[in-house]
Amino acid sequence: MxxxxxxxxxxxxxxxxxxxxSTVLEAYEFSIKSIESINYEYNATFKVATTDSTNYALxxxxxxxxxxxxxxxxxxxxxxxxxxxxxxxPRPIANKSGKFVTTVAHAQSGRELNCILYSWLDGEExxxxxxxxxxxxxxxxxxRMHESSKDFVLPSDAALPSFQDPFWETEDFLLSDKSKxxxxxxxxxxxxxxxxxxxxxxxxxxxxxxxxxxxxxxxNMKWYNNQxxxxxxxxCGIGLPIQDIATALYYLDTPEQDEAILxxxxxxxxxxxxxxxxxxxxxxxxxxxxxxxxxETNNQEHQELIPTYLEETLRRLRxxxxx
Numbered sequence: 001m002x003x004x005x006x007x008x009x010x011x012x013x014x015x016x017x018x019x020x021x022s023t024v025l026e027a028y029e030f031s032i033k034s035i036e037s038i039n040y041e042y043n044a045t046f047k048v049a050t051t052d053s054t055n056y057a058l059x060x061x062x063x064x065x066x067x068x069x070x071x072x073x074x075x076x077x078x079x080x081x082x083x084x085x086x087x088x089x090p091r092p093i094a095n096k097s098g099k100f101v102t103t104v105a106h107a108q109s110g111r112e113l114n115c116i117l118y119s120w121l122d123g124e125e126x127x128x129x130x131x132x133x134x135x136x137x138x139x140x141x142x143x144r145m146h147e148s149s150k151d152f153v154l155p156s157d158a159a160l161p162s163f164q165d166p167f168w169e170t171e172d173f174l175l176s177d178k179s180k181x182x183x184x185x186x187x188x189x190x191x192x193x194x195x196x197x198x199x200x201x202x203x204x205x206x207x208x209x210x211x212x213x214x215x216x217x218x219x220n221m222k223w224y225n226n227q228x229x230x231x232x233x234x235x236c237g238i239g240l241p242i243q244d245i246a247t248a249l250y251y252l253d254t255p256e257q258d259e260a261i262l263x264x265x266x267x268x269x270x271x272x273x274x275x276x277x278x279x280x281x282x283x284x285x286x287x288x289x290x291x292x293x294x295x296e297t298n299n300q301e302h303q304e305l306i307p308t309y310l311e312e313t314l315r316r317l318r319x320x321x322x323x
Contacts, residue, residue: 072155139264162209203240212243
């Protein structure tokens, strides 16, 4: 059964995980009125309504390799950010045992799945077409997170990956024995990673790493009453603020959008020291990380993106290596 779960049609996977969500929620103190699937990509996310009319967001890490120690670090940082002015995040909810990570065996996938419950954020997801006002607000929020979290210390029972590692301590599906790439494709990607690693090491030699979000895009933000809130801290790790900025810029389409984020950032704090080539390198690195994810994930819709995404990635790598 476990081998076949990810081969089921997506609708059947979601249906089964909705049933599983009700089992997970037995670990909490409230009574459930409804469970609605709102996102099924990297993780499975559900809107949970209780009989007392309170809403929550339940995240089931169905695709994510993040450990319980990683999620405890995520929770500690989100709780830390609750006390920082002008940063809006959801609130992690403890289960009956007082723990924020609820781990339940999922027989259909053959996995122990880590789950976390957050308070519900009002508003609409910013999505793929953020306004310049929203992007400026993102730049401001990012700067406040970076400034406030410079001295954040992980709890003793928590851990996070280092983003100095070329694959951010995720499994390598591009260059390892698990790679499905042709030898020439691997050679090109390997050359790019060598250049990226040297450039990243140089950045780390000049700046102190700290906790960063590492996945700031429009689908991880909501807009409500002209205020921005940020969620989905599942990718957070120990990195450099410039890596956070580059990740946010990766998802934008125009110079005006880039300028809006950077202007928002500099209205709060100075940009991290960097040159244009550093950002170009980090943008290419982000694309390679997403390519690696496409080969790692069991999400069928994302797997179908591989041929087109790979072709464009190789084209950009040739330009990057010739620059």
